[in-house]
Amino acid sequence: GESVGLHLPTLSVQEGDNSIINCAYSNSASDYFIWYKQESGKGPQFIIDIRSNMDKRQGQRVTVLLNKTVKHLSLQIAATQPGDSAVYFCAENRGSGGSYIPTFGRGTSLIVHP
Amino acid sequence: DTEVTQTPKHLVMGMTNKKSLKCEQHMGHRAMYWYKQKAKKPPELMFVYSYEKLSINESVPSRFSPECPNSSLLNLHLHALQPEDSALYLCASSQDLNQPQHFGDGTRLSIL
Numbered sequence: 259g260e261s262v263g264l265h266l267p268t269l270s271v272q273e274g275d276n277s278i279i280n281c282a283y284s285n286s287a288s289d290y291f292i293w294y295k296q297e298s299g300k301g302p303q304f305i306i307d308i309r310s311n312m313d314k315r316q317g318q319r320v321t322v323l324l325n326k327t328v329k330h331l332s333l334q335i336a337a338t339q340p341g342d343s344a345v346y347f348c349a350e351n352r353g354s355g356g357s358y359i360p361t362f363g364r365g366t367s368l369i370v371h372p
Numbered sequence: 373d374t375e376v377t378q379t380p381k382h383l384v385m386g387m388t389n390k391k392s393l394k395c396e397q398h399m400g401h402r403a404m405y406w407y408k409q410k411a412k413k414p415p416e417l418m419f420v421y422s423y424e425k426l427s428i429n430e431s432v433p434s435r436f437s438p439e440c441p442n443s444s445l446l447n448l449h450l451h452a453l454q455p456e457d458s459a460l461y462l463c464a465s466s467q468d469l470n471q472p473q474h475f476g477d478g479t480r481l482s483i484l
Binding site: 360365 | 414420
C-alpha cells in the first residue's frame with residue numbers, strides 16, 4: 259500500500275480553476291473505489307464512486323477516472339469554489355473472506371484561494 | 373447534519389478507566405464500521421459489522437471491544453487504553469458491504 263508520509267500533500271488553486279487530485283491504489287483485486295471529502299472537525303463525506311468495470315464516472319462538477327492498468331484514480335473538480343477546500347481521500351475496497359476491507363489513501367489537502 | 377450520530381463528541385479518560393463510544397444510524401444500513409484517525413492521517417479501519425455480526429477485525433488490541441446490540445447501534449468499549457490511543461474515532465455505516473459509507477463526525481478521545 260501507499261506509505262503515509264509525515265506531511266499531507268497539498269494542492270492550491272484559484273477559485274474558478276479546475277482541480278485534479280490523484281491517487282495510486284495498491285491492490286489489483288480491489289473492485290470498488292470511492293472519493294471522500296473531509297472538512298475540519300467533521301467526518302469524511304461521500305463524493306463519488308466507481309466500480310472496476312468502468313473507467314469514468316461523472317457527477318455534479320466532479321469526475322472520477324480509473325486506470326486499472328497503472329492502478330491510478332483521479333478526481334477532477336470543475337470550477338473549484340472556496341467551499342471545496344478540504345482534505346480529499348480516495349478509498350479502495352478489497353474483498354476478504356466474504357467481506358470487504360476499505361483502505362484509505364493518504365489524502366490531499368485542497369486549498370482554494372478566492 | 374450527519375445521519376450517523378456519535379456520542380460523546382469529546383472524551384478524556386485515564387488509562388485505568390472504562391468508557392464506551394456510541395454510534396447510531398436510522399437509515400436501515402446493515403453494515404457498520406469503526407475507524408481510528410490520527411491528525412493529518414487517513415482513517416484506519418478497526419472493525420466491520422455486517423448484519424450485526426463481526427466480519428472484520430483488523431488486528432485491533434483487545435483493549436478495544438466492539439458491540440452491535442441491534443442493526444441501528446454500534447458501541448466501542450474502551451478499557452486500559454494507552455496514550456497512543458488518543459485519536460478521532462469515526463463510525464460509519466453503509467447499506468451493505470461494498471457500498472459508499474456515511475460517516476459520523478467522530479469522538480475525539482484523549483488518554484491521560
